[in-house]
Amino acid sequence: SAVISQKPSRDICQRGTSLTIQCQVDSQVTMMFWYRQQPGQSLTLIATANQGSEATYESGFVIDKFPISRPNLTFSTLTVSNMSPEDSSIYLCSVREGTGELFFGEGSRLTVL
Amino acid sequence: KQEVTQIPAALSVPEGENLVLNCSFTDSAIYNLQWFRQDPGKGLTSLLLIQSSQREQTSGRLNASLDKSSGRSTLYIAASQPGDSATYLCAVTGGGNKLTFGTGTQLKVEL
Numbered sequence: 205s206a207v208i209s210q211k212p213s214r215d216i217c218q219r220g221t222s223l224t225i226q227c228q229v230d231s232q233v234t235m236m237f238w239y240r241q242q243p244g245q246s247l248t249l250i251a252t253a254n255q256g257s258e259a260t261y262e263s264g265f266v267i268d269k270f271p272i273s274r275p276n277l278t279f280s281t282l283t284v285s286n287m288s289p290e291d292s293s294i295y296l297c298s299v300r301e302g303t304g305e306l307f308f309g310e311g312s313r314l315t316v317l
Numbered sequence: 318k319q320e321v322t323q324i325p326a327a328l329s330v331p332e333g334e335n336l337v338l339n340c341s342f343t344d345s346a347i348y349n350l351q352w353f354r355q356d357p358g359k360g361l362t363s364l365l366l367i368q369s370s371q372r373e374q375t376s377g378r379l380n381a382s383l384d385k386s387s388g389r390s391t392l393y394i395a396a397s398q399p400g401d402s403a404t405y406l407c408a409v410t411g412g413g414n415k416l417t418f419g420t421g422t423q424l425k426v427e428l
Binding site: 205208210223235237246247261294298300303304305306307308309310311313 | 348349351354358359360361362363366368398406410414416418419420421
């Protein structure tokens with residue numbers, strides 16, 4: 205199974221600033237996803253990170269707010285831009301293996317003051 | 318639109334008890350169903366993946382079943398332990414590889 209490392213594991217940020225979250229996978233994967241989990245909620249897909257092309261965003265999420273990079277098959281970043289307290293969430297990186305099984309990183313817990 | 322519901326929302330059991338968590342989904346056209354556990358403030362740990370052609374999967378004390386036609390899955394945990402305390406989530410993969418998560422069951426196993 206894929207091993208996924210996320211950095212930072214947690215951070216406290218000021219309103220109006222931006223934070224970039226990194227996701228590193230120990231093997232090459234085609235499909236990489238970014239999720240958000242707001243307090244007390246289930247997971248919501250932000251976007252699918254595509255290698256070599258722009259990310260595919262879900263309804264309600266836009267590139268200006270959540271720019272994503274995917275420079276290769278083992279790495280991706282998600283930036284949360286111009287943060288507000290409503291962005292306080294756990295952000296999770298995920299990959300899907302050939303079997304269809306989904307694996308998640310440990311998450312990045314973001315608090316915006 | 319796929320909707321995934323988990324019942325109960327919360328469950329508290331004494332150590333050693335066997336228990337069943339339920340997951341239901343509205344659209345039976347799925348590719349697979351996956352069960353996860355999530356500890357507070359952490360990521361998700363994959364427990365079991367059931368392909369749409371399978372009826373059940375087992376891993377240690379865990380057994381997951383799938384009845385696609387009725388839109389139901391159960392996760393059976395045998396001889397529960399305090400370390401099993403976590404939130405359990407089911408997720409189904411449907412058309413376009415779209416993953417839909419359930420609402421979760423918060424389990425507490427007491428000494």
